[in-house]
Amino acid sequence: MLEIEELHAGYGGTPVLKGVSLRVGQGEFVAVVGPNGAGKTTLFKAISGTVATRSGRIRFQGTDLAAVPASRRAHLGIAHVPEGRQLFPSLTVMENLEMGASTEAGRRDWARNLDRVLAWFPILAERRSQLAGTLSGGQQQMVAVARGLASSPHLLMLDEPSMGLAPAVAEFIFERLAEIHREAGLTILLVEQRVAEALESADRGYVLEAGRIALEGTHAELRRDDRVRQAYLGM
């Protein structure tokens, strides 16, 4: 579904990604883990088109994204739930979800998608008329995920969904993601610093270090790997 080959990208004169290759298959749940500053967010921004690609190729469902402007990529079926949630704070919860449904597919499936996200995150139904900027961090993250789902995506990309959340709330979010993956068969690409939780939910994983893929493998392989155990799992 998503194939990235030898991707180089960065800001201004600073290279961040130095040749990243990864692939996500239809229906997979793939995690990218790694330390702060490894380039995880830049990788997502390159996929979404808000960071320019220097060289290398990103293909999504057979389409080379180089020719697709950022504002059209959501319409291809890519939903990006950005780091730090980035809601529209002066819009209500409902309006935020409506904005998520800006894609053709999102508008067509609006009623079904709304029912589904309100079932996964019931608190949002109670808060539907509240301004998104006034919600708690956990609730904001739920809106961010729900807003992504409202576009009827083929690929859901989540950047650090647990950031700044209490452990119990983060766990709730991870459980929901696993449930969404299972029930809707949705392809998920997750970037996380909480390596243990991320690897637990995912089928496969990549370890990104200093702009390069240091390791890749299935969920079980990575959890057995000594380097991963020492560096990230504290074992």
Added chain:
Amino acid sequence: MLQLEGFLQALNAGLLLGAHYGLMCVGLSLIFGVMRVINFAHGDFMMVGMYAAFHIFTLLGLGALLGEGAGPYVAALLAAPVLFVLGYLAQRFLVSRVTGTRVGNLEGEGHYAQLILTLGLSLILQSGGQILFGSVPVSVPSELSSEAWELEFAGGALVVFVNQARAWGAVVAVAIVTLLVLLITRSRTGKSLRAAADNVQAALYMGIDVDRAHRLTFGLGVAITAVAGGLLASSYPFTPYVGLEFVIIMYAGVVLGGLGSTVGAFWGGLLIGVIQQCSALLLPTQLQNTAIFAVFLLVVFLRPQGLLGRVSERT
């Protein structure tokens, strides 16, 4: 009794003129709110709108066609699409280079470049206006501008004159502001504009064409202010430099109402009109605008977020 009459007269004149100011301010505020651009050329776009109304009125013979009562209003409304296109194109080819999705790598998020660009636009519009339209003051002929309704209070002891041209202008202004508020709060396009105002990057992730949203906003903001200018054009003789007189009033109104708040900008403009007219009771006319700035400074000191502005964190 005479003083009360004078006050009511000034209040009425202030409210009617203030509604026109309010409409101007709404146009400017829309652009600032959505795009975070300080448009120094806004007054000059309004000037172009006034000339557009004037020439539409004369060229289409609206005076003969609709009479000098309704004609000037139709001309003012017809100036809107003309100025929308002008604003849309200005955004498409000039302002977009220093705003929106491209400013990330510009110094000061493009604010310096925006300042220089819109100041340049302002000068070009003024000078271009002088070449095209000349510097002899003109106004749209209107029979209503010299007609007034007489309102009698207290059994005829108090008489207030309501200028008909200004009164109908105020009605049109309020109607346009109401429509605009409905558009941005209810319609999907309006919500996308607000979303793009809140967070450009997230709007892109939603598949919202932010550049298009900005072109619409600039066109709409310019068109709205142009209508306000067109409405005044029948009771206010103008030259290509008229923008300078109004741009200050517009900025004061927008800041008074709270930067970025559309409804607030209208109330801000309305208040400026009232202050300006009422201060004429106490101060010589040359000092009219002094009172505006006295109140403006007070608001900035005591309530920097504006009268209706909210203190909000932008994420």
